[in-house]
Amino acid sequence: MKKITHLIGSGLLLTAAACSNPPADIGGSTPTNAQPFAGKKVLVAYYSHSGNTQAVAQQIARATGGELFRIETVQPYPDVYNRLVEQAQQEIQNGVLPELKTTVPDMAQYDVVFVGSPNWLGTYVPAVKSFLAQYDFSGKQLVPFFTHGGGGMQNCESDMHAQLPQAAFLPAGAFPGRSGGADADKLAGWLNKLAQ
Numbered sequence: 001m002k003k004i005t006h007l008i009g010s011g012l013l014l015t016a017a018a019c020s021n022p023p024a025d026i027g028g029s030t031p032t033n034a035q036p037f038a039g040k041k042v043l044v045a046y047y048s049h050s051g052n053t054q055a056v057a058q059q060i061a062r063a064t065g066g067e068l069f070r071i072e073t074v075q076p077y078p079d080v081y082n083r084l085v086e087q088a089q090q091e092i093q094n095g096v097l098p099e100l101k102t103t104v105p106d107m108a109q110y111d112v113v114f115v116g117s118p119n120w121l122g123t124y125v126p127a128v129k130s131f132l133a134q135y136d137f138s139g140k141q142l143v144p145f146f147t148h149g150g151g152g153m154q155n156c157e158s159d160m161h162a163q164l165p166q167a168a169f170l171p172a173g174a175f176p177g178r179s180g181g182a183d184a185d186k187l188a189g190w191l192n193k194l195a196q
């Protein structure tokens with residue numbers, strides 16, 4: 001536990017250092033025995049509009065030796081908050097699957113896929129719905145994680161299970177959205193439990 005907390009702590013430092021110059025989206029370090037999911041090939045895919053979910057994704061990638069993949073839409077979302085809420089509401093209500101900019105080059109190689117999203121209106125974002133619709137996750141463990149503005153998980157996890165009823169999900173993590181990422185102990189505790 002201490003060791004993993006330490007790993008995440010150093011991940012925080014690296015995350016802070018990486019803010020001005022974000023790491024390449026695909027590319028992680030080699031797992032060691034101290035890491036949760038050691039010996040497994042881990043992908044950490046995430047959507048982030050304002051950086052909070054990205055910060056947690058970076059912590060998870062650092063702690064697990066996973067590779068980062070940023071989910072991005074072809075059409076960017078508005079920066080103006082009210083317009084963003086309006087568009088999010090319209091897309092969620094209508095089950096819109098926005099077109100994504102990039103694809104994971106070789107999804108087959110991964111054993112564990114973390115999938116990160118902000119909580120938007122009580123559920124996960126349409127871009128993550130598009131991502132989940134694009135790949136075959138059979139034989140993989142899927143690990144959802146969410147950041148939120150105080151509402152917690154709400155329907156994020158249950159809605160994701162409903163989208164992929166056959167998938168092998170591990171329990172999701174939910175973290176208050178912060179630019180510096182999740183509380184290191186809370187994140188380490190969740191990762192340790194998952195990997196047991």
Ligand SMILES: Cc1cc2nc3c(=O)[nH]c(=O)nc-3n(C[C@H](O)[C@H](O)[C@H](O)COP(=O)(O)O)c2cc1C
Pocket residue numbers: 047048049050051052053054084085088117118119120121122123147148149150151152176177178
């Ligand atoms: C359109 C929109 C809807 C949101 N709805 C919720 C919500 O229902 N519950 C909640 O707790 N937070 C909500 N939030 C806050 C975000 O979940 C939170 O700020 C999150 O950490 C943002 O992640 P990001 O920086 O990776 O984009 C919403 C934010 C936006 C932009």
